[in-house]
Amino acid sequence: MGMGMGMGMGMGMGNDLADVLVVGAGPTGLVLACDLARRGAAVRIVDRSPAPPRTSRAKGPNARSLEILDDLGVADEVLAAGSDPLPMLKYRDRLPVAETDPWADSAPSPDVPYVRGRLIAQWRLEEILRDRLAGYGVRVELGREVVGLAEAADGRHVDVTFAEDRTERVRYVVGCDGAHSSVRKLLGIGFEGTTAEDQVMVCGDVDLAEGALDRTRWHQWFDEDGAVMLCPIPGTRTGWWFQAGPERDGRGRPLAPTADGFRRLLARHTALPGRALTRAELLSTYRVNVRMADRFRAGRVFLAGDAAHVHAVAGGLGMNTGIQDAFNLGWKLGLVLAGHAGAELLDTYEEERLPVAARTLDLTSERLRATLEAIRRPGGGLDAAITLDTTGLGVGYRWSSLARVHDEASRPYETSQHDETSRPDETPRLYEAPRPDEAPRPGGGLPGFPQHGDRAPDAPCVDAVTGARTRLHRVFAGPRTTVLGFGPGSAAVLREVAAAYGDAGVRTCRVYAPYESGARSGPGTAVVDDEGHAAAAYGTEAFSDTDTGTVIVVRPDHHLGLSAPADDAGSVHAYLRRLHGAGRPRNGSPALVDAARKG
16 A cells, blocks of 8 residues: 555554544544544544644635535534624725625525635634534544554554554544645655745734724735735634735745734734734744645545645635545445445545545636736735635536436446546546536536536425424435435335335435425425425426426435436435445345444
């Protein structure tokens, strides 16, 4: 596997065998650990820092990450701790020249409950995720640095050596340990790309004298000789995110950030005196890095987040792409560990996420160029970095081997034959699908509704039993695959699915049209599409007045796996076999074994 660094004699070997060791306790690692813990996996998470890491970089989750946090059960806390994105007030020569609200015309729709991100300090988001993880009985192991990785001789485990000269055995390792990832280096995986030494920014969390600036605005001073940006930190009375072009020495080299340096930059570019800045901490220097790992997996070790890819800061997609990596990988590891899916399912992590990362590198670099061009003119600002693409809602996996049309999925299952280094254009294409850079924006798609691999839309509806208002994403929430049934003809398929896969991580949900009469009963959940939003979002209106129907399989990460006519039960069962094994035969005897405990 190319891991190197074998164990020496006399090293201690831990007795507890974890399913997954997550290395790195930033947002990516914490989201993955939470997702695995709620699936019942024995997960551990370690971080080399002796205290919970605090950084002053990411300003919060985008719309798609909010959906993920909602699924994990922490969105309400994130919303309460944060604030909406703020209007941007732009200055030139210390005077205000323009104000822009990039989200002024955005509003939630039935299929998209979150249309904008949320401002929240990264350290506060991490606190919320750590608390959620602790609720599952898992705590971050601080001060633990991974210095060695070696695949065990049985090929079923990884031996992990820590700096304290102790070696412990786990089934899988996921490196979420940032751009300087030790895991990636131990694997010998390349991290090709560029560092723009001339594109430098100094950052920190600062306090300003109370009343110094309007806290309902993100203030941005762009001058010909530099820039200062100040955005209020939600949940604080006087805290601000400080970003600026650095001071430079006589040879033009950037100086390291200091509190006094921040005060000089504040006085130079704003109308505020330097003494208005009363505190500065978490100081750092940011250089534009655009890099991506050659591969995201080596045997039983995976890379996610900044360990796998780093982007230009424009668009705020670094942390968000990592969160979405974790949400893609978590359910796949969970199903393999539970013995429902074969290990080949894990191949689809790199197959799906590497092209998304590559596209994100291109997108953020393009947005950075647009921003640098915009700020040359008075009134230009960071709003130039924001587009619909930066919401994350248009990201899908139409090229994936898991995005099969129903007639292909109904064929006998065979293991995918692409290897770890294959790219989307080398993978057999089961239908013509857009590449990541061609992915439609929300509401796009050739026929006007989502295609296989796309994000599954939300829709408001009514619980058929209680009459309470709910929505489809609430139905999807939790670590399960969801099978939706539209139309009377879907009832038989839902019953079969519930009988075969109800104990294997699959839930069923009958979606009733408002005019459907009779008893609303059956296995699983039932909702009433009282306003027709679900049928409209999934394109099932064509069957609304017939006995046919549509069955839709939604993956645990809220992407559309399969849409098939209700009379094509074979396609539904074939697709579920890929994710959940053979299920339970009709005679009721279990057909699955705990393959995870066999290795």
